[in-house]
Amino acid sequence: MANTAQARKRARQAVKQRAHNMSLRSTLRTAIKKVQKAVEAGDKATAQEVYRSSVSVIDFAVLLELIRLELLLRCNAQGKSY
Numbered sequence: 001m002a003n004t005a006q007a008r009k010r011a012r013q014a015v016k017q018r019a020h021n022m023s024l025r026s027t028l029r030t031a032i033k034k035v036q037k038a039v040e041a042g043d044k045a046t047a048q049e050v051y052r053s054s055v056s057v058i059d060f061a062v063l064l065e066l067i068r069l070e071l072l073l074r075c076n077a078q079g080k081s082y
Contacts, residue, residue, distance in 0.1 A: 021064075021066065024060075024061065024064065024066055025061075025066055027057060028057060028058065028061045028066060028067070031053075031054035031057040031058060032054070032058070034050050034054060035047070035050055035051050035054050038050040038051070058072065059072075
């Protein structure tokens, strides 16, 4: 339990930030699943289109440090979905 006003405020902020990060992480996972599903379907044009739309979500997740940059680069180099 927070004993000072500053600690109480930080606890409130942490709860809000965690909820926001969980929402962003869910959006990231959805984007990744869409890409994987499109690749497994075998339709190259659709897979490329879905990948292009997912790149901004994935890059934003790296910017916010939801996933590590090294993970992104490694998966790109190996040609994998994230």
